[in-house]
Amino acid sequence: MSARAPFAFALKRSGLRWALGLAIVVALAGHALGRYDIRFADSLDAMIYDAKVRLFMPRTTDKRVAILDIDEKSLAELGRWPWDRARMAELVNALFAREHVAVLGFDMVFAEPDASSGLAVLDELARGALADNAAYRRALEGLAPRLDYDQRFADALAGHPVVLGYYFSNQDASSGAIGAPVMNARAFGTHPFTLFDWTSYGGNLPALQKAAQRAGYFNPVIDFDGSVRRVPLVTAYRDGVYGALSLEVIRALFGDAAVTPRFDDPGDPAAPLSGLALTTPRGTRVIPVDENGAALVPYRGAAGSFPYYSVADVLARRIPAGALAGRVVLIGTTAPGLMDQRTTPVGEVYPGVEVNANLIGGMLDGTIRFRPPFAAALQALALAAAGLAMIFFWPWHAPARATLLGAILFAAIIGGDLYAFARLGWSIPMASLLLAVLALYMLNMSYGYFVEARAKRHFAALFGQYVPPELVEEMSRSPEDYSMAGRRAELTVLFCDVLGFTAIAETLEPEALARLMNEYLGTMTEVIRAHRGTLDKYIGDAIMGFWGAPVDDPDHARHAVAAALGMRAALVDLNRTLTARGWPTLWIGIGINTGPMTVGDMGSSVRKAYTVMGDAVNVAARLEGLTRHFDIDIIVGEATREQVPDIVFREIDRVRVKGRVAPIAVFEPQPPHEHADALTRWHAALAHYRAREWAEAETLLATLAAQYPERQVYALYRRRIDALHGVELPEDWDCVSAFDVK
Incomplete structure (x- = not known):
């Protein structure tokens, strides 16, 4: 047998494994040298850095x-x-x-x-x-x-x-x-x-x-x-x-x-x-x-x-x-x-x-830690040495021995990193090296392992934090149809806020408040996702979601209104749980609006988010603010109302919100405890009010207020009529209420 025969045999038996191992080392070395970013490695580096900061921070009070x-x-x-x-x-x-x-x-x-x-x-x-x-x-x-x-x-x-x-x-x-x-x-x-x-x-x-x-x-x-x-x-x-x-x-x-x-x-x-x-x-x-x-x-x-x-x-x-x-x-x-x-x-x-x-x-x-100029080269050199040793010289034929050596190498890397951080003040990213050791171990111990389909990983990373898993699955079937780039589209957006949150926060300990908010946000988020909504962001105790992107949804307005009604129902069940724990009950205000807006990945070089922007979005936020004025939990803009004609709504008012000149009509989904005849009387009262027929409107409103005393909107209009009695209104009075809330 020639001298080349053993190498040829080894190459035939392990060539693919060597090639995959070298690809891993080269890919991670490129990341270590800053040629490109690997988000998972960046995330792991961030987690390791955060853990080191918490481990070695002095926990003393600086009185200077x-x-x-x-x-x-x-x-x-x-x-x-x-x-x-x-x-x-x-x-x-x-x-x-x-x-x-x-x-x-x-x-x-x-x-x-x-x-x-x-x-x-x-x-x-x-x-x-x-x-x-x-x-x-x-x-x-x-x-x-x-x-x-x-x-x-x-x-x-x-x-x-x-x-x-x-x-x-x-x-x-x-x-x-x-x-x-x-x-x-x-x-x-x-x-x-x-x-x-x-x-x-x-x-x-x-x-x-x-x-x-x-x-x-x-x-x-x-x-x-x-x-x-x-x-x-x-x-x-x-x-x-x-x-x-x-x-x-x-x-x-x-x-x-x-x-x-x-x-x-x-x-x-x-x-x-x-x-x-x-x-x-x-x-x-x-x-x-x-x-x-x-x-x-x-x-x-x-x-x-x-x-x-x-x-x-x-x-x-x-x-x-x-x-x-x-x-x-x-x-x-x-x-x-x-x-x-x-x-x-x-x-x-x-x-x-x-x-x-x-x-x-x-x-x-003088205790500010730093990344030394040679950090990238040091990480790449260590990665190459450890990677080549594990690819070509590791005793993979003896799994127990290979595992022990891998554990020792892993511990040595972590120990050296901790020493450099604590004693030398060096912050050296080690994720690439640790990932290389772990990846090579897993590759060689489970040869033939295949990673998930690239498209599914890509879309899970891009959209998994925003949309339900079933939509990610749907998108991954045709990834070429989807992008996070900004585009113009007609969508429906929803804002939900907890009313009186500051007062609630003052009554609870921080741990209890955090548990309450996590439970509330989790419940409301599940409702949004169940109705095909995209979670935009949490803004303190507020939730923002939208429908119609990244997956096109011709029924985006209907799904948004259905989600709001589902959130109203879910809050009833949630409040029972909160009451049983001795916590305060929650009341929410929801604003919904439909219209053209820009949707896509927006932000700066240091942070981006998949979100929506535009006048229609601002109007939805204003409508959520109006829920406090009318004491109504859900307020819908007229553009949304027009797209769901089969849902029963009552018109609440015509308003001019902050930032807009043109007035819009605002609506409320039919309250769950009011009879259909109340809706008829309300619309008649609203018509009399706009016709300046104060007595007729007052009579109908008095009847409604007596029947539904908890509905403050009736009392609100009665106060308006009291204020308008004897006032000489201009002929072009448009009955529009102006609001300056955000």
Whole structure:
């Protein structure tokens, strides 16, 4: 036998297995080197990173940074947000003059003038009706400085180390003013970098920005799974490079310290960006960042790792003396209605202001972990070594031995990764290597295994989170007919919201509230899916769904109305369960509308979603808001009503909603406990009302109200008639009710 014969035999017996194994290694190596993305590997890397963060976070309280919280207590004592700028001026003066804080940062934007004092109205009188009244003008001149709340706020900011917040975007035109860049883009020379770039910003009032001088943006990086793991400390806008809120606070703390880029090899013009050098009177410290200028957030622990103080307590002097002295103070909010919550590795609901606090603490400690420049090459080299060993030299003929060696290799990779993360501060993605070991083990131990059909996997990944599995199955039979690209189509959209959710949330412990909402959202989502609906998103306690995409559905309006009726019925059963547990019952409002809209995968480079947009969508949201006014659980637009003529509806009103000039008729599906004759009397009463026949309408409404006292819509129209009695209406009175709700 020739020397080539054993190799030829091995190639014939194991050639396909070798080829598949090499394909796995090459594919994962390409991902490790950043040539392309493998979403599952990205997801696994994210999970591993999150687990390491939770495992090694110190879980201590950093008292160098304090958070002034616009919480529910502050809103209850000081009124709804935004507060007038005179109060903000009072707060700033108290923090610097009384509490002696070191630096003050605002995790918010003051974009619009404060007109709450009425000064604008007084000025208008001085220029108009009272222009000739010298006494009035003299009095106004003396009073104006006290009523110019924006100027009072600006005066309070001036001369203090204050950093205002702002944001960048790629959508609208710029507004307001922002601070100066930390450096010119030319500071990077010819070194490669890919900072996030923006086309516009939302800044503060120019007078406020001029007084404060300093400003920092608060745009995070939203990863593909919605979590915040990184924040760009520098970003590009036009010819400048601007600093994040956390970086600007650190600069202010060290006397407006200069920032310069730091490269892996300063003498090599092709060397990658490795950090930001912060020059302070105490020396130079380097803050590690990646090629996007972003830093990994060094989370100390769950929410509450920094001392929180209610703004109301600060203004009322209820905090201990010296509690804020010498500290960096950030003003932000945790009040649910103000929507500054983030998903993070350490909590699904995490205050956005505390993300910035973690970055500030990490920059002070020098504990920001980083991905070393050689991370990709190291991962690819390890993957090649382990992969080739497992493909060609692993003892697959001895399964027990192969399994033991595989387990040892797997444990060694994890142990090395944990050591590098905890002791060296390195964050090295290991998913490709771990996946290679696992995939090669499974390939060789179950040779001949075939993966699922590509089309089904593709559509399950794209649409499985939105539509029922049976629709994914239907779509996978002809994948060429479906796409996530944006398109124009007539669809039906539904918004559902829990009425009085804030009051409910106040009565329950967080764990109980989470269980209640999970049960509610799960129940309502199942109803939507059962009626072929596409789940768009959850917005707090609200649910958004639509019908007619991605799978065409000529009965989209009917299915949406049927889903709403099913949600009404399901809520009855759900409330029985909630009552048995001693929890409050839930009441919902549902708005449905049909019309042309854009549907597709929309968003930015950091996050996308399959969703709908358009005027018809906005109208549906407005109709959901009207359920509170009419005390009706389901309100349907006239376009939807026209497509389901066999369903019994009652017309409620003709309305003009926010954002639209043309009025629309709104309808309610026949209530389950009212007789058919009530519908006839109601429509007759509505006709008399619109004909200005008040007495006839009042008689019918009184009868209906007596028969169905729980129906507040009858009382609503009776109050309208009472208000219209004796009022001389114009001949072209159109009976349209205007609403300004969103």
